Amino acid sequence: MAPTYSFPILGNHEIIACLGELDIPLTEQDLLKPHPDTLYRAYEEMVVLLCGESREAMYAPELDAADVLEFPELYEEAIGNLKFTRRLFDLMRRCGVPDFTLRDLTKPEYTRTRRNVSAVINFAKFREERVARYEATQGESVAMEQRYRAAQRRNAELKAQIAKIERAKDSDKESEEETKAAVSALRVKHADASRRAEAAMAKKAVASDELNALNAEAAKSSAELAAAEAEKTELEAKIVHVDPERTATLKLLTHKCADAQKRLDEATAETRDVEARLAGMKDLARDIAKTTEYMEEVVLAHRKKKEASTKAKDAKKKLAAMEERQYEIEAKVETLKRQEANCAEKLNRLKSQGELKRHAAEASLKAAKEELEAVKARKEANTARSAEENNQLQLLRRQMRETQETHAVEVEALLKNFASLREQVSRYHAQLADAMDVPEKQRVPLAVVERDANGEFTHTYNWTNYDTVHFGGIGKGRPSVAPGAAGAP
Numbered sequence: 001m002a003p004t005y006s007f008p009i010l011g012n013h014e015i016i017a018c019l020g021e022l023d024i025p026l027t028e029q030d031l032l033k034p035h036p037d038t039l040y041r042a043y044e045e046m047v048v049l050l051c052g053e054s055r056e057a058m059y060a061p062e063l064d065a066a067d068v069l070e071f072p073e074l075y076e077e078a079i080g081n082l083k084f085t086r087r088l089f090d091l092m093r094r095c096g097v098p099d100f101t102l103r104d105l106t107k108p109e110y111t112r113t114r115r116n117v118s119a120v121i122n123f124a125k126f127r128e129e130r131v132a133r134y135e136a137t138q139g140e141s142v143a144m145e146q147r148y149r150a151a152q153r154r155n156a157e158l159k160a161q162i163a164k165i166e167r168a169k170d171s172d173k174e175s176e177e178e179t180k181a182a183v184s185a186l187r188v189k190h191a192d193a194s195r196r197a198e199a200a201m202a203k204k205a206v207a208s209d210e211l212n213a214l215n216a217e218a219a220k221s222s223a224e225l226a227a228a229e230a231e232k233t234e235l236e237a238k239i240v241h242v243d244p245e246r247t248a249t250l251k252l253l254t255h256k257c258a259d260a261q262k263r264l265d266e267a268t269a270e271t272r273d274v275e276a277r278l279a280g281m282k283d284l285a286r287d288i289a290k291t292t293e294y295m296e297e298v299v300l301a302h303r304k305k306k307e308a309s310t311k312a313k314d315a316k317k318k319l320a321a322m323e324e325r326q327y328e329i330e331a332k333v334e335t336l337k338r339q340e341a342n343c344a345e346k347l348n349r350l351k352s353q354g355e356l357k358r359h360a361a362e363a364s365l366k367a368a369k370e371e372l373e374a375v376k377a378r379k380e381a382n383t384a385r386s387a388e389e390n391n392q393l394q395l396l397r398r399q400m401r402e403t404q405e406t407h408a409v410e411v412e413a414l415l416k417n418f419a420s421l422r423e424q425v426s427r428y429h430a431q432l433a434d435a436m437d438v439p440e441k442q443r444v445p446l447a448v449v450e451r452d453a454n455g456e457f458t459h460t461y462n463w464t465n466y467d468t469v470h471f472g473g474i475g476k477g478r479p480s481v482a483p484g485a486a487g488a489p
Helices: 012-021 028-032 036-050 063-067 072-095 110-238 244-436
Strands: none
Touching: 012 028, 012 110, 012 244, 028 036, 028 110, 036 072, 036 110, 072 110, 110 244
């Protein structure tokens, strides 16, 4: 039973084309008649291409061997060859050829070499199909690692921001407590000021009433004074001579005017005092109003601060989300750039492979055309040779017919001569028999020479009456013993 493998055994032309795509130098003649040196170079190129290690690194001298070996310079090539052999055996094992041996390198055979190269080509095709997925997975892994590092950085930043916010929150709590205490103190002051303002307003009302009364009294006193002055003037104008009674009356009026003037001055001073206190109360009311406005502004500022703090927290959350989104977009952009680079590299590789395939196809087409031309030339030569052979065959047939006709004529002439000779011999035998007195019943008749259905002559046994060879010739009186007449008397 033929062995089965996990890979197809390729044809020679397909193997040469695939090796040409991989830039591995191997011709069809090298594949049909493999040589160790040629296959060694081809296997070396396969190991360098598929194992990811350059030829220089593989054959680099081992510095550690200098301390172990006595003459390490004698083992430089041997160590490199040993590395190459191990990697080649490992490659063949991974390609599905576990029975690869050193004999395939030292004494290669066409069948095993074709199988080994087919396995390597199948592995290379499988690797080419999986390399794009590997590169995409590698790109995703790098992107995930970048996102992880960005997340770590973002986590550290957020932790620092949280610590900062907590410190600011503690300070805000302290300032809020201070503000609340100040607001409470201001509220107490505001209540006290309100009470004092209400008392001042009550006093103001009482003072206003007293002022109005004093104003009325002052107006009355002013009217009385004016009337007294008018009366005084009138009296002074009427008095020509000094009258004691009138003088006393005048003095009395003068004292009344002075008292009225004094009361007027006291009322005016008291009015001014009340006005001054009223002005102070107005200033106090204005201060209380300003304090109230300041308190309202503080409360509004505190409310705005809370709103601003809430908005700042929302803005920070949005900023964090936007930064996270930006990191994701940057990671995606990096991934897309790497994928674009990988696609460009793969496209270039496919282009180069396409060019190599095109060149190989052109070479194969050229070889096929040359082979077709050679086949056509051979066919034309064979056609010409066949025509010439047909002509020669026709000539030979004509010559054969002429020879057969000549032969037939000669045979007919010979038969005629033979018939005449037979008649003469028959007459001669009859004369001999008569001369020897041979009875009629002992005489052996001559055999008739005839042709069969194929035109061949029959045998001519018993063509004579006596055997002239075995029995001493004619005239001895002994009958002929021929095969056809063995039982004749």
